Amino acid sequence: QVQLQESGPGLVKPSETLSLLCKVSGASTTSAYWNWIRQSPGKGLEWIGSIFYSAGAMYNPSLVSRVSISLDTSTNHVSLRLTSVTAADTAVYYCARDSAPGPYYYYYMDVWGTGTTVTVSS
Amino acid sequence: EIVMSQSPATLSVSPGERATLSCRASQSVSSNLAWYQQKPGQPPRLLIFGASTRATGIPARFSGSGSGTEFTLTISSLQSEDFAVYYCQQYDNWPPLTFGGGTKVEI
Numbered sequence A: 001q002v003q004l005q006e007s008g009p010g011l012v013k014p015s016e017t018l019s020l021l022c023k024v025s026g027a028s029t030t031s032a033y034w035n036w037i038r039q040s041p042g043k044g045l046e047w048i049g050s051i052f053y054s055a056g057a058m059y060n061p062s063l064v065s066r067v068s069i070s071l072d073t074s075t076n077h078v079s080l081r082l083t084s085v086t087a088a089d090t091a092v093y094y095c096a097r098d099s100a101p102g103p104y105y106y107y108y109m110d111v112w113g114t115g116t117t118v119t120v121s122s
Numbered sequence B: 001e002i003v004m005s006q007s008p009a010t011l012s013v014s015p016g017e018r019a020t021l022s023c024r025a026s027q028s029v030s031s032n033l034a035w036y037q038q039k040p041g042q043p044p045r046l047l048i049f050g051a052s053t054r055a056t057g058i059p060a061r062f063s064g065s066g067s068g069t070e071f072t073l074t075i076s077s078l079q080s081e082d083f084a085v086y087y088c089q090q091y092d093n094w095p096p097l098t099f100g101g102g103t104k105v106e107i
Helices: none
Strands: A003-007 A018-025 A034-040 A044-052 A056-059 A067-072 A077-082 A091-098 A109-112 A116-120 B004-007 B010-012 B019-025 B033-038 B045-049 B062-067 B070-075 B085-090 B103-106
Touching: A003 A091, A003 A109, A018 A034, A018 A116, A034 A067, A034 A077, A044 A067, A044 A077, A044 A091, A044 B085, A056 A067, A077 A091, A109 B045, B004 B085, B019 B033, B019 B085, B019 B103, B033 B062, B045 B062, B070 B085
Parallel strands: B010 B103
Antiparallel strands: A003 A018, A018 A077, A034 A044, A034 A091, A044 A056, A067 A077, A091 A109, A091 A116, B004 B019, B019 B070, B033 B045, B033 B085, B062 B070, B085 B103
């Protein structure tokens, strides 16, 4: 079955760039839309953005100036990059698959990774 | 941005009882609404999409209803494994996709 595993540094300093990877197993990264979603105690679940290999990425307008999502189809990874982080970016970050088979999308998510915790602190 | 509101924040129920959770959208989302269940230390799990369609493997005691701006998730007879936090999510108008703040179902 499809499995997602997020990875990255657990601690990032303020003003630096957060970079996370999501390893996709059991499916190709070309098979669906892939999403990044984060969860913090203060803001609940927040959709960061999504990507399809032939359609590019779409982002939450509140983050669009700082976020970038990309795909590496050769290694089957989805990447997230968030620049100029602050304490407000402290959260559990999840990678999640759209329920529809690509190139379609539903924008609800049926497979989620276990999440990776990121703390922004000096 | 469509704002999703859930009530109550916490619902205290006994095993075997019925639980009714509400989700309200700041504008119509048609039937483009999903429900998720989240247990501590786990990611959200898709329960319902299209406001009322159960996802694969979801027990029949979970049901969803509503359209437009008012939605309900009903758990007909709570089992011990159902105590969790439940979130609604709209996917009608994006970006961004938006989630409600969650309802915690506790014993």
